[in-house]
Amino acid sequence: MNLVKRALWWKELGCQVVIFCVDESPIYKKAKDGLLRIERVNRNKKYGDRTNAKRVYQLCLKHKTNVLWIRDSRDISIAGRIKKLSDGKIVVVYQQAMQLGVKKKDFIHTRRFSRIDIWISPLEFLAKQVREKTKFPSERIYVIPLGVEIQQLLCQTTERSSARVQYNLDQNITVLGIIGRIDPKKGQLFLVSALAELRKKHEDLHVLIVGEKTRGEAEGYEEDVKKAIAKLGLKKFVHFKPFSDDVGSFYAACDIVVMASEAETFGMVTLEAMLFGCKIIGTNTGGTPELLGWGEFGELYGPDNMKEFCQAFETMMVDEDRAAEKARNGRIHSKERYEHQRECEEIGYLIERSLEMVKKK
Numbered sequence: 001m002n003l004v005k006r007a008l009w010w011k012e013l014g015c016q017v018v019i020f021c022v023d024e025s026p027i028y029k030k031a032k033d034g035l036l037r038i039e040r041v042n043r044n045k046k047y048g049d050r051t052n053a054k055r056v057y058q059l060c061l062k063h064k065t066n067v068l069w070i071r072d073s074r075d076i077s078i079a080g081r082i083k084k085l086s087d088g089k090i091v092v093v094y095q096q097a098m099q100l101g102v103k104k105k106d107f108i109h110t111r112r113f114s115r116i117d118i119w120i121s122p123l124e125f126l127a128k129q130v131r132e133k134t135k136f137p138s139e140r141i142y143v144i145p146l147g148v149e150i151q152q153l154l155c156q157t158t159e160r161s162s163a164r165v166q167y168n169l170d171q172n173i174t175v176l177g178i179i180g181r182i183d184p185k186k187g188q189l190f191l192v193s194a195l196a197e198l199r200k201k202h203e204d205l206h207v208l209i210v211g212e213k214t215r216g217e218a219e220g221y222e223e224d225v226k227k228a229i230a231k232l233g234l235k236k237f238v239h240f241k242p243f244s245d246d247v248g249s250f251y252a253a254c255d256i257v258v259m260a261s262e263a264e265t266f267g268m269v270t271l272e273a274m275l276f277g278c279k280i281i282g283t284n285t286g287g288t289p290e291l292l293g294w295g296e297f298g299e300l301y302g303p304d305n306m307k308e309f310c311q312a313f314e315t316m317m318v319d320e321d322r323a324a325e326k327a328r329n330g331r332i333h334s335k336e337r338y339e340h341q342r343e344c345e346e347i348g349y350l351i352e353r354s355l356e357m358v359k360k361k
Helices: 002-012 026-033 050-062 073-085 107-114 124-133 150-154 160-166 188-198 221-231 247-253 268-275 306-318 320-337 340-360
Strands: 018-021 037-040 067-070 091-095 118-121 141-143 174-179 205-210 238-241 256-259 279-283 299-301
Touching: 002 018, 002 026, 002 340, 018 026, 018 050, 026 037, 050 073, 067 073, 073 091, 073 107, 091 340, 118 124, 118 340, 124 141, 150 247, 150 268, 160 247, 174 188, 174 247, 188 205, 188 221, 188 306, 205 247, 247 268, 256 268, 268 279, 268 320, 279 306, 279 320, 299 306, 306 320
Parallel strands: 018 037, 067 091, 091 118, 118 141, 174 205, 174 256, 205 238, 256 279, 279 299
Antiparallel strands: none
């Protein structure tokens, strides 16, 4: 989704864009829907796939490609091989999408990364991981956040009362909302448990869960969540709704949005919630604390730490003015920092500079 979205942005800016993807893959289908030019390729091996590298290089020659943009770490080796086949005339841009796990300072990884010209980390904590866990040159690492089509997103803004009617929620209750895949790492079960604890004091508190399970993954998790709801006697207070592209209604319906993921790399939900001016409680791991300004734009708690979560909630309830101010500041900050045009401008400048350097060689 993110790759195709950016391809469309660059097409709108007048660039000649081609998507190299596996036939009938999710990327293929989204690119086709977006009327992007597509070249079908075979799924490449993560390492040493010389055959596919030669095939894709021929496609690069066909389309006079001078920039190869990748987001999947699986494609780093093949992109590097293509760059070598081009005698360094193709600029390789890697937009980091995942955190680095173990250290990757060995010879193989160092050589594999060496042909990346521009390494884009969407947050500073990710760039720090690259500097600490690899030997990749720091001068080629850039922190450029993922952008959002803000005006298009905010067109979905709706009144709170209308959103409550849409979700069949009472106007007078307090709603904690969580949106995204129903998955063990997303924290729906934790939020249900937190609801049981918080309702001992806040009897008007409900939870709205919007999302669907990923087919073939964590099949039993949603059932586990529903069993916990029944066991805790919360059936009347937890509301499941399917995901909709109209996310504005979700954010309008919630009093507080919860980002309960264990270690979200970037957290587009957090960013969206900020843009809609929501009060937010998020985990203090992954990219969430950086997005929330380390507590400047919301409250933070340790993953699965019930005491800290309840304290964060109570902090918002006790000082509503302060919570509202944090939400307002988050909205202002996110509108200034995360506009997609800014992402394109910053990356575009780096690409132009790299292409100029290639010409001078």
